[in-house]
Amino acid sequence: MSAMSCFSGLSAFPITPTSPGGQVDTQALRRLVGPPAEAGVDSIGLLGSTGTYAYLARSERRRALDAALDAVASRVPLLVGVGALRTDEAVRLAQDAKAAGAAAGLLAAMSYTPLTEDEVFAHVAAVAGESGLPLCLYDNPATTHFRFTPALVGRLARLPGIVAVKSPAPEASAVAAHHAALRAAVPDGFSIGYSGDWNAAEALLAGGAAWYGVAAGLFPEPCLRIAQAARAGDAAGARTENARLEPLWALFRAHSSLRIMYAAAEILGVCRAAPPRPILPVAEPVRGEVATVLRQLGLA
Amino acid sequence: MSAMSCFSGLSAFPITPTSPGGQVDTQALRRLVGPPAEAGVDSIGLLGSTGTYAYLARSERRRALDAALDAVASRVPLLVGVGALRTDEAVRLAQDAKAAGAAAGLLAAMSYTPLTEDEVFAHVAAVAGESGLPLCLYDNPATTHFRFTPALVGRLARLPGIVAVKSPAPEASAVAAHHAALRAAVPDGFSIGYSGDWNAAEALLAGGAAWYGVAAGLFPEPCLRIAQAARAGDAAGARTENARLEPLWALFRAHSSLRIMYAAAEILGVCRAAPPRPILPVAEPVRGEVATVLRQLGLA
Helix, strand or coil: CCCHHHHCEEEECCCCCECCCCCECHHHHHHHHHHHHHHCCCEEEECCCCCCHHHCCHHHHHHHHHHHHHHHCCCCCEEEECCCCCHHHHHHHHHHHHHHCCCEEEEECCCCCCCCHHHHHHHHHHHHHHHCCCEEEECCHHHHCCCCCHHHHHHHHCCCCEEEEEEECCCHHHHHHHHHHHHHHCCCCCEEEEECHHHHHHHHHCCCCEEEECHHHCCHHHHHHHHHHHHCCCHHHHHHHHHHCHHHHHHHHHHCHHHHHHHHHHHCCCCCCCCCCCCCCCCHHHHHHHHHHHHHCCCC | CCHHHHHCEEEECCCCCECCCCCECHHHHHHHHHHHHHHCCCEEEECCCCCCHHHCCHHHHHHHHHHHHHHHCCCCCEEEECCCCCHHHHHHHHHHHHHHCCCEEEEECCCCCCCCHHHHHHHHHHHHHHHCCCEEEECCHHHHCCCCCHHHHHHHHCCCCEEEEEEECCCHHHHHHHHHHHHHHCCCCCEEEEECHHHHHHHHHCCCCEEEECHHHCCHHHHHHHHHHHHCCCHHHHHHHHHHCHHHHHHHHHHCHHHHHHHHHHHCCCCCCCCCCCCCCCCHHHHHHHHHHHHHCCCC
């Protein structure tokens, strides 16, 4: 399965259901990754931030990866989060991903001590060089507290094996300039894709190659309609489809997409897992709002 | 050893020397914790942020703790970092600390997914309740990306076993208001102490009960002079002693106290450990500046 097919179109990022002690529920994970693969997403993004990679042991991350690869068979390529606070741990995770058969890795600049650009450069270079796994840089300052500048993305894009960036989509008024700055920094063929579901339609219309989507983990069809309209250059169509999902985006913005997706998975009867503590499930009134929104959108 | 003696006066926070693979060098750690204990600091703060607790496995944190407890014997109480991204892991670390004989634990609100106040409240309550270890709340937004409000500190201070807070000392013009806001939120007897070496003298003069000090890990004497002058109400003396160390504080602000302390430990011949990657040692010219400053201050 080609790595580059992970980096265009729609990638669906499911939650990773676990026990309270952090054991992955592989049966529930299979029920999560099968339907988006069947619906026609371009890749599955396993163990992203919503997939709580940061909270899971290496052995559990491997169990999740093996189960997901088996469940999707070779219908879609699998992109997997290999981030860790320590460089040596991230190297091992990328080696595991390569050995298991993932198409590519997603590498965030997780931090505790604030990191310099040179430190992140050396970290990414070590993971790419020691694993041989094609990598997507994962820029997510809201969780990692490190921001990849276009200049750093440009430096890293020249290393062998660094093939894409997943950037947080800014709001509509800023996305064109953001995309142009990244595009100017990287070689041709380097993929610039976006996370942040509520801003993704505009990011695709601005030229983004991929949407790394959280909602697509449970609701691939409406997300595919947005992505396909944007890819076809149908801006009005993409915006109309995106506007329909605004009640879901509002819940994501208010409570985080991670917490809302755990509630949605339970409402849909897919699994009853809670996020890893200290993260708590949303309170009962919010869960009620999620159920109402899913019903109104025809998603439950 | 009383927990409360960890929470007044000067607490020295050494680095934790490790191999590149993350194994604690217990012999070097003994050489680090002995001298401040001998010099008369009020407690040792093991496995703080400078002690790279966030980067070390549970088994290595236990090895460090056992070695440090043995090295200081019962000369000073030992406060130990028990923070972790997962609540169950922080509980286990606090149980380990209690079993090993630490006087108290230091609990940061480590985060990846941004946390709510209620999530941090439940996290801290679980660690205190399930371990029985007296706890100091560790407020360090620069690394954890969670800020303890005075209201949250006040709520937590009413739980059994939550006995102190380690707050980042704001600059001189803001410290009195900061201290008053915390004082108003907590019961009598709850200890309010400060980190941030370059602002610590003013924080002590404003009423802070403790200085959780990084420089004190290698340079206890000049830090003790500051702390003792402040405690005696000798503001001019405390400020004069503090001003002497300004060249060191400037290096801390420019490169982080952690990176500078690794360089200083090597310059002093205590150990040759590097910080855990992705954190890199300071570049050679900076190391030269550290050597010059230590010589000028009579510290090397």
